[in-house]
Amino acid sequence: MDHNRVIRDVTVRLPMASTAVEACQWTVAALARYTPAAIAVLLHVQGRLRCVAATGSWQVFSTVAPGSGIAGRVYATGHAVTVADVAADPAYLPVRPDVTAEICVPLCDSTGRPVGVLDLQWSAPEELDRWRATAERLAGGLGARITALGGPPAESRSEKLLRHAATLTAAPTQWELLTEAIGAARDVSGLAAAMLVLAGGDGPRLGGPTDAPGELESRVRAELAEAGPEALRRMITRAHRYGSGYTLGEAGHRPTDEYEPIARAGVRTLIAVPVGTPDAGGVLLVADDRLLRPDPTTVNLMELLAGQAWTCLDRLRTLARLREQASSDPLTGLRHTGPFGQRIAAATPGRTALLAIDVDGFKDVNDTYGHQAGDRLLVGLARALEGALRHGDELYRIGGDEFVAVLEVSRPDEAVRIAERLAEAARGVGRTISVGVAVAQPGERPELAMRRADQALYAVKRQGRDGVHLSAA
Structure with missing residues (x-):
């Protein structure tokens, strides 16, 4: 050849x-x-x-x-x-x-x-x-x-969106998800700035990273912060009521009232896309200080991005709720045996106190008034005990009417004083409790410290209930 x-x-x-x-x-x-x-x-x-x-x-x-x-x-x-x-x-x-x-x-x-x-x-x-x-x-x-010819072909905007969608799906936290979504909006749209305004129980807020990569985004964030939650709420309402909107690249026209703060920051091009639901979602804002006209395809890609971001955000929130439910008692909302086991495994000898708590006469309540009355009692008692603890103290429900408080103390008598406060709080809601106290000792396995707290609790029961007993080391 x-x-x-x-x-x-x-x-x-x-x-x-x-x-x-x-x-x-x-x-x-x-x-x-x-x-x-x-x-x-x-x-x-x-x-x-x-x-x-x-x-x-x-x-x-x-x-x-x-x-x-x-x-x-x-x-x-x-x-x-x-x-x-x-x-x-x-x-x-x-x-x-x-x-x-x-x-x-x-x-x-x-x-x-x-x-x-x-x-x-x-x-x-x-x-x-x-x-x-x-x-x-x-x-x-x-x-x-x-x-x-300029080198290998660049990614198309659709290919960029698909690549970012895969990253969004893999984001392990809400923070990383919002950061990726904002970066994706800039990358796919070609515009300079992007922000997510999210609804919430405490009012709308700007979601995602605060370390803005450009001057325009910093200015927009500052203007929106000054405008306050009501201005953010109006933007969300507009986007969800009327749908996505984008500027036409024509000079000399005044923006609608909702977007006045953004225009004051120097934005001349804006795409606004609704995200999720009106009550829990928000709006994606993609902006530039150049006078441009985004084409409908760009707007459509931003809508697809917003939909994917919301799906992933909703999934992370659902997983967080499920994890919370899995680690919490559904009746009282207190953490239960799984987290308690992890907590006492990290007990500090000489510092971590375990307070075993039992409700006096609880079986009689169930037998006389029914389990619903017993449930109401447990919920009210859980709130009272929580209110008597200090900031940082932890309360667990580990059985039917059995609770454990975990404290960090400097001396055993400090743990006894907290136990007495718990007993007084129980009396305040018309019940009495028995409390056994044990402080983890050097070289002692956490389950042995818990056993000593239980034994101290039984000592209170034998002495007539409604009291506190400190286990000997």
Whole structure:
């Protein structure tokens, strides 16, 4: 085969290509006329090698991580390779079941930095040395043309949105989710600033990071903070009542009253998109100080982003509620045995006091007045005991009418005084309690300290109930 002719025929149309993808497609199509190889061109786009042109196989890999497979290795090192037996190379990514040999060469820009690879795979014997020399020359011409056309193709806005959507879904916290959503809005829209205004029980607020990346966003945040919650509420109401809105890029027109604070900050372009529900959601504001006209596609992408962000935010909130429910007693709202076990496992010897609490005569209440009356008693008593504790003290319900308070104290008598306050609080709601107190000792397992508190509690019961007893060390 005349390899000079191959090079000439493959590269003759390259100067006419108007995009990098078109140049790659022409190269693959022309090269396929001279070899039955599976041919592919992969370009580096957003951290991965993306296949932009291919032929000769039933299926190709859409993307390959840099460093993965033979193609990834060539891109990462910038050095061409000839693999005479792909079965012996553990990095080989199977494209065709009959492939035996592979040649992969880097595509480089004018500085010699790899921007992609040209990959050829054969199932029949070939002059691999000749083809490698030809592939390297073809790669040189193709790399130069890609560079002249501005490099590998940029992500489309839809591709950006999909990439951000995946990150939103994986966000482990509300803070990280809101930060990602705001960054995605800037990236996909091409506008300078983005903010989420979220409704809440304490009034609307700006959600997401406060370390604004640009001057415009800082100014907008300052104006909205000064305008106050009512101004934020009006923005949310407008967006949910009338739907998404965007500016027309025309000068000389006054904004509606809801957006006066934003206009005062210097915003001349604004997209406002409702997020979630009116009572729990909010509005996504995407803005710029340039006078632009966002096209309807951009607005639609912001709506899709807002929908995805809300779905993920609602999921995180639901998970948080479920975790809270899983760790709390549904009747009293107090934490129960699971968190209690974790808490006493972290007890500090000589400092952590355990107060075992039992309601006196509780069975008689259930037997005489019914379980509903007993439930009301437990709820009222839980509130009274919580009110008698200090800030930082913890109260758990670990059984039917059994509670445990965990305190950090400096001396045992401090724990006894708190126990006496609890007993007095119980009397204030018409009941009495028995309280056993134990302070964790050095070298003592937490469950043994709890056992001592229970034993002190039983001592109070034997002495007539309605009292406090400190366990001896």
